[in-house]
Amino acid sequence: MNAEKPWVLIVDDEPQIRRLLTVTLEANNYHVLSAAGGREGLVLAAQHRPALVILDIGLPDFSGQEVLRRLREWSHTPVIILSVQDDEKGKVTALDAGADDYVTKPFNTDELLARLRVALRRSTKTEEAAVVTAKNLVVDLATRCVTVGGKEVKLSKIEYDLLRLLARHAGKVLTHRQILQEVWGVGHENDTHYLRVYIAHLREKLESNPESPELIFTELGVGYRFMATDT
């Protein structure tokens, strides 16, 4: 993995952000390509096949959503969205359309780098681990056994399905819609209250302090993220 520096494509119309990101990423062992608009970004993505794309969803020529849609027609390259604070709807739309993660402006560089690493690792991982470990939680996907600090925890079927879904996508944001569709099935996309109730159950059973969760994080108005493992 370290043998070759991965290529990252930045698509943002603000030159200052592009410059800053370029400096930061290059200092952290990435090759950087940058594009000021969606068209240029798509062309660069097609030519250079970058390992990851950082995409601003407020682009002047056509929207980041459109770039994402076109990119996803032919590529599975992980995409991290840059968005502003009050655009929950935009984030959810982008995530549902196949974006892997999002970072809200103004962002913290450490956080961005962490997200970048998780996304890259997830995209290069070929086979799924049979056991997911996070803090003192161990989820054995083969035997469906869940232990906290070595002690087995009894989960209901839905609780387990929910945990498995989150754990298998550790580090990645899953939108409400994605989770509801996966666990409860098509037609339950808007039953957010199911999710709130079951996440509360899970936290109660798994978190050492449910009041400040360390395993399952809430992305307000967007979805949930399971703690990134192996970091």
Next chain:
Amino acid sequence: MTERDRPNPDALLAALQRDEARQQRGRLKVFLGMCAGVGKTYAMLEAARREFAAGRDVVIGYLETHGRKETDALAEGLPTIPRRQIEYRGIQLSEFDLDAALARKPKLILVDEFAHSNAPESRHPKRYQDVLELLNAGMDVFTTLNIQHLESRAEAVAQITGVTIHETVPDTALTDAEFELVDLPPDDLRARLAAGKVYLPERAATAQDRFFRAGNLSALRELALRFTAEHVGQDVLAERRAHGTGTPWKSGQRLLVAVSASPTSASLVRWTRRLAGELHAAWLAVYVESTRTLSDEDQARLAKHLALARELGAEIITTTDDDVVRGILRMAREQNATQIVVGKPAAGRVTELFRGGSVLNRLIRESGQIDVHVVRAEGEKFSSRPIRQENFWKIDFRTYTSVAGVVAGVTGLNAVLDQFVGFYALALTYLLAVVVLALFVGRGPVFFAATLSALLWNFFFLPPRYTFYITNFQDGMMFAMYFIVALVLGQLTARIRAQQTAERQREQRATALYLLTRELAESPDLAQLLAVVIQQVGKTFSADVALSLPDESQAAPVTNYFASTWALSDKEQTVAAWAFQQRQAAGRGTDNLPASEGLHLPLVAGARATGVLSLRFHDAPPLSPAQRDLLDAFIRQIALVFDRERLRDTETQAKFLAESERMGTMLLNSVSHELRTPLAAISSVASGLRAAGELNSAQKTLTVELDEATRRLNRLVQNLLDLSRLEAGHLRMNADWHDLRDLVRAAVQNLGGILNRHEIKIDFPPDFPPVKLDAVLTEQILVNLLGNAAIHTSAGTNIEFFARAEADQLVLRVADNGPGLPAGDAARLFDRFQRGPAAVAGGTGIGLSLVKGFTEAQNGSVSAENRAGGGAVFTVKLPLTKLPPVPEEKE
């Protein structure tokens, strides 16, 4: 199985609409009796007591117990609306107080004696109209009625008892009413009568024996029973029609009754209504307007007949034709009538022969497939004189004098011409005079001119002169032929002229309507439109016109439009307001407040009125049916245009709003982007420096400060953007289910370093349920409340957060141990740019106003007070949505 068995969609819709209207309208229950004394009021009171006992809001509006003790006792304890006292010509009258009843608005109100006529100057001439208004206002009404007071039965009762009934109620007032028959065998009634238990007014005492004969009572009883049975039958039929069971229109019949100004028409109308009722057929009343002008008296009678037909449920059609038979048959064919009802003619045979055969014979001969009923004319109590004659021979002495003058003048001329030409030629001069006269005068004077000239010719010029004798056959033939030619020519010319006049009038009406339509269509804006309406209506009907429009300030239902040509007095204004609210015509010539000076017509399009048009006519006589039709057409047209205008306004406004919202959102997004991009850069630099490592402790502190400042600036930007959103009304609510604990954590995280100086205590009850709210707005509320607490208190103090889900509200509290609220009005805290005196640098004074705005946007409330132990507490209450069930699962 067949087309006819399927419920007709129109019928279904009609039934639905009826149901809907019924639900909004109050229900009318009628206690029906065959005559006075059967105990209707008593039965009504008993029913009311039952409702009262069941806890309904029952009020007595008007009760006539005639001093009967049992009845009085039954009324005791029920709340009563005091009667209205009116002094009319020195007599003290007490009447039902409609306004008090409307103001009191009980669920159920009792109004005795449905057929009562109100005192003069009441709002309505009849009590049943008061009741209809109560029903429209949504109240249920109990009332009492004797069968003889029912319009469609009044005549039958009069025939049975020989007593003419004056106070009648139209059958349409009882549509949708529920009937309870209060029945008493005639013998029992007579026994009660003998025992003095039935109150009768003094003057009726003499009629008593005649009226209450056993034979009469049985007949009346049968009438009442049959009416009730019929009514039940109609309900069943309506039900069946709506649900497609049984046959709809049993006969597919459509009746047409010819209505005229003749006094017999009223009974024809009633007869047709009965037949239509029995056949379950639709019926229409047709008036054929001819070239003859009607006297005012006839005009009024005709209007009454048409109104009667309308009240009894007929469709009214007015058409113009000089030939009545042709007119009736044309309408019958156009309207697919299957049966025609006409009266048995009372006129003599002479005029019939003169007019080329009896009207009746022609009607029967030319009606083809259509059946014709000839009904005996009744109700000729007022005058049996045929009106046609009356009009035909109506003598206008001025015209006749001038006609005589012209004929005398021609005779003088002929005396001169006599010296040069033969006496036969002189006949032609007379003939010319008669024809010319026919161009100017009516048929009567022309007839007179023809006769007079024939006689004068004979007397002065036909030998032997100065006698009326005619000696030779040739002269006799000449005279006879002259007479006939003069008569026919004169009459024909007069008729053509009359037809032309009628044609012209029709054309004028059509033109007037066309002009109105065109002018309305061409008006570029509402002001112009209103001006056109006032001007055109005023011109066409020679009246002063006032237009009242709904008042936007809602102070009064309507206000007078400034460009009106008639400034409404306060009294007329009230009438106009009433017409607007009730969506009924009111004022002169109507049944509502007929004492008013003008006629007030609501402009109704769809279910609502858009205004009222008031007319004060310059001429005294009432409108002719044709004019009234034209006025109705005008009103419909104007109402449609108004409605269209209103819709267009609403649409434009909606478009404008959407556009301004779009622009606003775009601007805010762009500002947000512009402000946040440099912030993102700063924040990224600060964290970048830290991440690059190898910083000394001072440098580290500096980057932390930089980071903190960026956060603060970011919050400020957020608040300012939120504020402009709130100001512009562009808040988009996006309520969803959330775990409130997540929101609190996000708020605490968002505030970052500010809270480090304090200890935050968060208090949630166990099993706190998910709540439905807008995450972004609520997070901002929490950020601002917690931030506010942190700024206004010294380091090291506690900040407590507390959340509870109560019955129907979510209560959030943020409490601190700081100096408490500043003295003064606590509510002003939430005003914009109010800053507490103890605030350390860092507040902008908009945080709390945002808290208030965001809380209210979610239909909640916020308050602030001082705590007993020192410090301030802010309480936010938000409505709590009940958590929908979450499916249980087996372990």
